[in-house]
Amino acid sequence: MKDHVDFVVGQWAQVMPSVDASSMEIFGRMARVEKHLERVRSLALAPFGFKEGEFDVLATLRRSGAPYRLTPTELYRSLLITSGAMTNRLVRLESAGMVERISDERDRRSVQIALTGLGKALIDEAVVTHTEVQNSVLAPLSAEQRITLAGLLKLVLSNLPGESAPVE
Numbered sequence: 001m002k003d004h005v006d007f008v009v010g011q012w013a014q015v016m017p018s019v020d021a022s023s024m025e026i027f028g029r030m031a032r033v034e035k036h037l038e039r040v041r042s043l044a045l046a047p048f049g050f051k052e053g054e055f056d057v058l059a060t061l062r063r064s065g066a067p068y069r070l071t072p073t074e075l076y077r078s079l080l081i082t083s084g085a086m087t088n089r090l091v092r093l094e095s096a097g098m099v100e101r102i103s104d105e106r107d108r109r110s111v112q113i114a115l116t117g118l119g120k121a122l123i124d125e126a127v128v129t130h131t132e133v134q135n136s137v138l139a140p141l142s143a144e145q146r147i148t149l150a151g152l153l154k155l156v157l158s159n160l161p162g163e164s165a166p167v168e
Helices: 004-015 023-048 052-063 072-079 083-095 117-137 143-158
Strands: 099-103 111-115
Touching: 004 023, 023 052, 023 117, 052 072, 052 083, 052 099, 052 111, 052 117, 072 083, 072 111, 083 099, 111 117
Parallel strands: none
Antiparallel strands: 099 111
8 A cells, every 4th residue: 555655755766766765754654644633633622612732731731730730931841832832822721711820829920820620621521532533543553553653753752852751
C-alpha cells in the first residue's frame, strides 16, 4: 500500500537522486498525522467552547492537581509558548468563565491562574473526548506496537533541546 508520502519521496528520488530523502518518510508522515489530529481534535473540542490551545491550558491546570492553580509563567513554560500567546489564551478562557486570576497567597504582587468549577467540569469531559479521539487514530496498532512507537518517539524527542522531564 502506497501513501502520499511514498509519492513525494519518489518524486525527490527522481529529481535529486543524490539526496537521501528517507527522513521524509518519517517526518512527512508525522506532519500528516498531526494535521489529521488537529482537524479531528478541533472538531471534538468545539462543543466544549474552546480551541486546542485553550484545551492545553485547562488540561495543564487540571493535571497540576488540586487546587488547580499555576502562575502564568509556569503555564507558558509548560506549554512551550510565548507569554503573549499565553495572555491571549487566558483572556479568552477568563472571559468564558473557565479560569480566574487569584492573588498569590505567598506573594501579593503576583497572580495564579485557577480553574473555575465550570472550567474543571468542561476539561474533565474534554479530556475523555480527547483521549478517545487519539485512541481511535491509534486503533490500527496493537498494544505492543503502541509501546514501540511511544518508545521510539521518546528516544527522538529526548535528544531535542529542552525536552528533559521537569524536576518535581
